[in-house]
Amino acid sequence: MAYGDTLNRGAISIVPKQAYHDWANAALPEDEPTSPAESDEATIYLVDGNWKSIDEPLQKYWEDIFANELFLTTSNEDLWPDEIDLEMFKEWFSFSIGSILVDLEDGDLRSED
Numbered sequence: 001m002a003y004g005d006t007l008n009r010g011a012i013s014i015v016p017k018q019a020y021h022d023w024a025n026a027a028l029p030e031d032e033p034t035s036p037a038e039s040d041e042a043t044i045y046l047v048d049g050n051w052k053s054i055d056e057p058l059q060k061y062w063e064d065i066f067a068n069e070l071f072l073t074t075s076n077e078d079l080w081p082d083e084i085d086l087e088m089f090k091e092w093f094s095f096s097i098g099s100i101l102v103d104l105e106d107g108d109l110r111s112e113d
Contacts, residue, residue, distance in 0.1 A: 007101040010049035012057055013042040014065060020092040027079040043069065049099050057097055062089045069093065 047057045
C-alpha cells in the first residue's frame with residue numbers, strides 16, 4: 001500500500017544556531033533580540049534527490065542556503081558577513097539531509113508567487 005507519491009527531490013532542513021542569532025542581533029540591534037528555541041521552525045530546501053554521498057547536496061548548495069538564510073533576516077547585503085565558508089555554515093546552522101520526500105497531499109504542487 002502506498003501512502004503518497006514519492007517526489008524526485010531530496011531535502012535539506014536548516015535551523016539557525018546561536019551563532020546565527022548572535023550575528024542577527026548585532027546586525028539589527030533595533031529589532032527584538034532572537035535566540036534559538038526548541039520550537040524554531042526549520043526552512044526546508046528541496047534539492048535533487050539522487051546523490052552518492054550524504055555530503056554531496058550540502059557541498060553543492062551550502063552557499064545558496066547561507067545567502068537565503070541571511071536574506072530572510074535582512075535584505076541589506078552590507079550587513080552580511082564579508083566572507084562565509086562551509087565551516088562557518090556548520091557553526092551557524094543545524095541541518096539534516098533526507099533523500100526521500102513523500103507527498104501526502106492530494107492537490108498539485110505549486111509555487112507561491
